Amino acid sequence: MADVSVVIPAxxxxxxxxxxxxxxxxxxxxxxxxxxxxxxxxxxxLEVVRGFADRDPRIRIVSQENGGLAAARxxxxxxxRGSCVAFLDSDxxxxxxxxxxxxxxxxxxxxxxFAYAYSFRFDxxxxxxxxxxxxxxxxxxxxxxxxxxxIGNGSAAxxxxxxxxxxxxxxxxLRARGAQGAEDWKMCLQLAAxxxxxxxxxxxxxxxxxxxxxxxxxPETQLRAVRTVMADIRKQFPQTPGRYFxxxxxxxxxxxxPSFKRHRHYVTVLRxxxxxxxxxxxxxxxxxxxxxxxxxxxxxxRAGEPRVALADWVVDGKKPFTFLxxxxx
Numbered sequence: 001m002a003d004v005s006v007v008i009p010a011x012x013x014x015x016x017x018x019x020x021x022x023x024x025x026x027x028x029x030x031x032x033x034x035x036x037x038x039x040x041x042x043x044x045x046l047e048v049v050r051g052f053a054d055r056d057p058r059i060r061i062v063s064q065e066n067g068g069l070a071a072a073r074x075x076x077x078x079x080x081r082g083s084c085v086a087f088l089d090s091d092x093x094x095x096x097x098x099x100x101x102x103x104x105x106x107x108x109x110x111x112x113x114f115a116y117a118y119s120f121r122f123d124x125x126x127x128x129x130x131x132x133x134x135x136x137x138x139x140x141x142x143x144x145x146x147x148x149x150x151i152g153n154g155s156a157a158x159x160x161x162x163x164x165x166x167x168x169x170x171x172x173x174l175r176a177r178g179a180q181g182a183e184d185w186k187m188c189l190q191l192a193a194x195x196x197x198x199x200x201x202x203x204x205x206x207x208x209x210x211x212x213x214x215x216x217x218x219p220e221t222q223l224r225a226v227r228t229v230m231a232d233i234r235k236q237f238p239q240t241p242g243r244y245f246x247x248x249x250x251x252x253x254x255x256x257x258p259s260f261k262r263h264r265h266y267v268t269v270l271r272x273x274x275x276x277x278x279x280x281x282x283x284x285x286x287x288x289x290x291x292x293x294x295x296x297x298x299x300x301x302r303a304g305e306p307r308v309a310l311a312d313w314v315v316d317g318k319k320p321f322t323f324l325x326x327x328x329x
Contacts, residue, residue: 004032004099005085005161007076009069013090014044016208019126019324021052021059023093023206026323029100034059035076040066045090070170070183073154077161077169085161087184092155093122093206096320101200102158109198113191116157117204118150124210126324127307132295133203138288140199142192143240145185146233147247148288154184156205163191174228181225189233206310206321219259220268226252246280247289254296 006024010017017036024034036049038061046063053059062079064072073087084106086099098117105115121129138150151157167190170183191197230245253272260268276283283289310321 003082003084004029004103004158005076005080005082006032006034006099007073007080007085007087008034008036008090009039009072009076009087010036010041010045010049010090011039011066011069011072012041012043012045014041014048016091016124016210017045017048019093020088020090021049022323023096023321024088025052025056026096027094027099028096029103032058032099033081035079036061037072037076037079038063039068039072039075040064068172068175068180069154070172070175070180073183074169074172077164080161083161084158085164086158088155089153091208091210092153093208093321093324094155095202095204095206095315098204099158101202101204105198105200106158106160111195112198113163113195114157114159114188115198115200116151116188117200117202119152119156119205119207120203121209122206122310123307124208125307126310126321128310128313129209129307130299130302130305132298132302134201134295135291137199137201138291140192141196142189142237143244144288145189145192145197146240147244147286148251148292149185149248150199150288151185151188153205153207155207157188157197159191163194167191171232174225177228178221179225179228181222182229185226186229186232189229190236193237203315219256219263219265222259223252223256243282247283247286250276250280250283250289251292254293 008020036059038046049061053061062075064075077085086102088094101117102115106112118133121131123129138144138148140150145151170187174180174183230248234245253276257269257272311324312319313321
């Protein structure tokens, strides 16, 4: 039996899930199970996934009424048989060595609750969005992840299943509270409070930037989500110094600013800037925040550069994403 379970929650993902599944099938670690949770899709998602399942016996499909991302991930977790579980959102992709690198990292750090890698961003045309990698390994214990969230997205980690079950999986109540969208960050913080995770400092996770996606298409909900998680974590871990919450607010405000600006919510943009810097004047005493700002400035400077098709992107002398179709699905 495969000891690694891959869970792909999917809701109306008929187009983009093709690349997602292909990236799992391209993994150098082949002895895995793949669980696709169809979360009440009303498009052709189920038919697309069935087409893959008919040709790949590792794929199992779980269908349920729409319950949201956390509920779909939890459904996959309940079905998982492996001792380690990795979740991959239905519009993201992995480098072919992602699973093997995560397994090696966890084997080398038996106390770590999860392992994660850096991400890169790409667009709906399967082209790489210019960005800057971290020049050093940032702090990634509980307080470091609270201040920085270097995990970044829900597709970047592999978890020990027993620990996920111990903490109850993803917090599905956030959706009922109108704060869906940061369940992965909350769960990672809860696990990091138990033991420090292990970071593989390689860009092995492709985070697809979709303007109509959860974080970019509805920034108000995403802002409410991260603020709700911060309030929950502050209540659960009251001894945590306030500066880490202030740094986290600065980072997350900066992450959401472009989306609010694109939606022309200029009053909110000004409010977020005020909260990020006027209410946290010591933010630049944090080395990671200084570095993050420098990385963002360099990324903005490079934004006008021609985008490289992921299928042509050379990493360590190889082209790991040749399974992708240039120009998107």
